[in-house]
Amino acid sequence: MRTPLSIAWHRKVANWLLLGLCLAALGAAVAVLLAVLGYVTVQGAGGLNLDFLTNTPRPVGDSGGGMANAIVGTLILVGIAVVVGLPVGIGAGIYLAEYGRGRLATVVRFVADVLTGVPSITIGLFAYALLVVPLKSFSAFAGGFALGVIMLPVVTRTTEESVRLVPASLREAALALGVPRWKVIARIALPTALSGIVTGALLAVARVAGETAPLLFTAFGNQFWSWSLRQPIAALPLQIFVYAISPYDDWHRQAWAGSLVLVGLVLLLSIGMRLVVRRQRYGG
Amino acid sequence: MIPPILAKMRPPEQSPLALADAHSLETVRLSAGYGERPAIRDVNLTFRPGQITAIIGPSGCGKSTLIRCVNRLHEVTPSARVAGQVLLDGADVYAPGVDPVLVRRRIGMVFQRPNPFPTLSIFDNVAAGLRLNGIDPGKSLPDLVWEALDRVVLWDEVKDKLRQPGTALSGGQQQRLCIARALAVAPEVLLLDEPTAALDPMATLKIEELLRELKRDYTVVIVTHNMQQAARVSDVTAFMLAGLDNAGVVVEVGPTHQIFTNPTDRRTEEYITGRFG
Numbered sequence: 001m002r003t004p005l006s007i008a009w010h011r012k013v014a015n016w017l018l019l020g021l022c023l024a025a026l027g028a029a030v031a032v033l034l035a036v037l038g039y040v041t042v043q044g045a046g047g048l049n050l051d052f053l054t055n056t057p058r059p060v061g062d063s064g065g066g067m068a069n070a071i072v073g074t075l076i077l078v079g080i081a082v083v084v085g086l087p088v089g090i091g092a093g094i095y096l097a098e099y100g101r102g103r104l105a106t107v108v109r110f111v112a113d114v115l116t117g118v119p120s121i122t123i124g125l126f127a128y129a130l131l132v133v134p135l136k137s138f139s140a141f142a143g144g145f146a147l148g149v150i151m152l153p154v155v156t157r158t159t160e161e162s163v164r165l166v167p168a169s170l171r172e173a174a175l176a177l178g179v180p181r182w183k184v185i186a187r188i189a190l191p192t193a194l195s196g197i198v199t200g201a202l203l204a205v206a207r208v209a210g211e212t213a214p215l216l217f218t219a220f221g222n223q224f225w226s227w228s229l230r231q232p233i234a235a236l237p238l239q240i241f242v243y244a245i246s247p248y249d250d251w252h253r254q255a256w257a258g259s260l261v262l263v264g265l266v267l268l269l270s271i272g273m274r275l276v277v278r279r280q281r282y283g284g
Numbered sequence: 285m286i287p288p289i290l291a292k293m294r295p296p297e298q299s300p301l302a303l304a305d306a307h308s309l310e311t312v313r314l315s316a317g318y319g320e321r322p323a324i325r326d327v328n329l330t331f332r333p334g335q336i337t338a339i340i341g342p343s344g345c346g347k348s349t350l351i352r353c354v355n356r357l358h359e360v361t362p363s364a365r366v367a368g369q370v371l372l373d374g375a376d377v378y379a380p381g382v383d384p385v386l387v388r389r390r391i392g393m394v395f396q397r398p399n400p401f402p403t404l405s406i407f408d409n410v411a412a413g414l415r416l417n418g419i420d421p422g423k424s425l426p427d428l429v430w431e432a433l434d435r436v437v438l439w440d441e442v443k444d445k446l447r448q449p450g451t452a453l454s455g456g457q458q459q460r461l462c463i464a465r466a467l468a469v470a471p472e473v474l475l476l477d478e479p480t481a482a483l484d485p486m487a488t489l490k491i492e493e494l495l496r497e498l499k500r501d502y503t504v505v506i507v508t509h510n511m512q513q514a515a516r517v518s519d520v521t522a523f524m525l526a527g528l529d530n531a532g533v534v535v536e537v538g539p540t541h542q543i544f545t546n547p548t549d550r551r552t553e554e555y556i557t558g559r560f561g
Contacts, residue, residue: 101362169399173462176357177413177469178389187416191403 027257036262044260053261057223057239063250067258069225073140073234074265077219079138080144080229085151085208086201092152093159093197098185100160109160115153123149124214132218140233141228143219147211151204158200162193198277206266212237236262304542307373307472308333309354309391309503314368315531316346316353318361322531323349325367329522329534331473336495336504338518338540340511342560345524346532347507354505355391356384389417392471396478398458400450400465407446409461413469436494438471438511456487463494474498476506480513492517511556515544523552 051066058065092112096105124167132138166189174184190197212235215221220232221239236258243255296376309331324346331337339347352358354370356377369376377387408415410429429446433439438460442453442500450461466474476495478523480488495517498504508514514521521544522537536549547553554560 167399169395169397170401172357172360173395173399173401174412174416174463175360176355176388176393176395177416177465178387179384179413179416180385183416188401188403192401194403 001141009087040256040259040263043253043256047257048260052254052257056225059263060248061125065254067234067236067239067254068260069222070234070236070239070258071261071265073219073222073226074209074236074262076140076227076229076233077144077147077215077235078205080141081147081151082205083207084145084148085155089152089155089204090197090201092156094163094185094190096156096160097163098189108156112153112156116157119213120133120150120211121145121213121216123241124216124218127214127218128243133164135230137230138229138232139219139220139228140219143215143233143235144229146214146218147208150208150211150214151201153205154204155200156204159197160194162196162200163189165196195277198273202270205269209266209269210237210262212241236265299478307390307503309473309505311354311370312364312369312371313352314350314353314370316349316358316364316366316368317531318365319363322345322529323534324353324524325527325531327524327532327534329537331503331505332520333503334499335519336499336506336517337520337522338514339505339507339522339524340509340514340555341524341532341535342526343506343509344530344532347524348477350524350532351477351505351507353392354473355393355475356387357393359384389413389469389524390471391473391475392466394459394466394468394474394476394479396481398455398462398482400453400458400461402449402451404450405447406442406450406453406461409450410464410468412465417469419469428468432468433461435467435498436460436464437490438464454487456483456490459483459487459491463491463498467498471502473503473505476504478507478509481509488513511544515540523547523549523555525551525555 043214051064052068052072053066054068055064055066056069057067092108096109099105112267124146126149127142131142131145135142163185170188170192171184174188177220179187213237215235219235221236221242222232222234224234226233239254240258243251243258246252311327311329314327315322315325327350328348329337329350339350341347347555349358353366355376358364358366365380369378371377372387372390376382377384377391400406401412403466404412407426407429410432411425413419414425414428430439433442438457441457442461445452450458453461459482463474463479480491483491492513495504495506506514506518518540520537521540523535524532525535526532536547536552537541538548543552544556547556
């Protein structure tokens, strides 16, 4: 029997149906994202002004004031989280990708996966028990530490995946030049995997920047400026939480503005890091 | 950067890179495999300086494994095992206490697929071996990069884009870049694992011309699927074949013209006349 030149109608229908389903799913996903961003922008833009970005909160009843201390507080907390989470996470990821064959690696991988699924409030409790109770004080460091622990498994696994994706041919090329193993990892595998590692780190940072629960009893929040790592510190998500559940319209506006700033911070960070990575790509 | 004056200079009669004396290489009862699975058995071959030795044979006969044993790259693969000796100027590279890293510096290798480092520029790719190994070349790095690129007849094609990534070049150029990268660390032996398998005929021709140049200064070993290539470039040809247990053995070795015109072993004749493989 000859093969017909035109496709049977039911295949065409099946094709259109599947394509339609995929497009619908895509549309739904993008629509939700745009709706969230759009709503936050519309609601937040009203409360966003210089006052909001430069002042600390005012007492109840006083209108005005802002979240400057919370913006700085979030940056400090994320900074601590990066210092705590990134080196350990990247190191563990490299170990898993380069040397991880034995039982230890299986255990580390399993623990990392379990840790990814642990509710963030549990990690907050862990930081509370480990740092807040012994030091008898809520502190920026405890909050940053909790965020760093949340980052850890994400960074570990994305680093592992990125380093593993570096083609064996590149490692062999370097080894064949008489380059020692550790240098092949440090100078060939890591730079090649850099964009993947940065993406993973950004994902982790974006996730912890908006975390509220683990900060409740670690960083605790603060109505005033604080630069000390040993004192309670304000954070945008905490401030948003407190303002959003308050009965005051002015605070609601500020909560929306705070959300907008938080989203903007994460966006800026992502764009900035990508530019840096792209520039370094062929710097040699 | 390259001093502009270099771009105008004519290559010297004898490039200093060429001063690296070619050295003899010999395998003695070399066997290797992966876990329980054997790949080659009792390979005895001598690779002479100033000659190109081609290793031919059907897929899976252990050609690649053989040369990967020579520069101790085979053992990088998990579960890999090696027995026997590889003598570089009479010294066994598998002797206790020998550092595989140093072995690989003396025995360069070029792979089947061109594999320039994607994060490095053309210049840095050539300089990579020296930089990563912290070798003091005893002269300026730009000079050495120029020499290596000139040696592989790539300088004129890339002199204006040394800062561009090595992966931006064509396949044939990338492979010559990889050869330049291997030569820059001044090895004594050059191993090539099907270096033209991924290249078009013109690029293949250029690599083959280059190999004929290089054999004056290096001991060259080339693994190839392409019998015409072996006939064109090599002085000595070794024919390998996998036995019933899949372990590759050397069936016949001799001067290339003899292997291709008057082989003594029936299996060699069958292979080169295209009856299998």
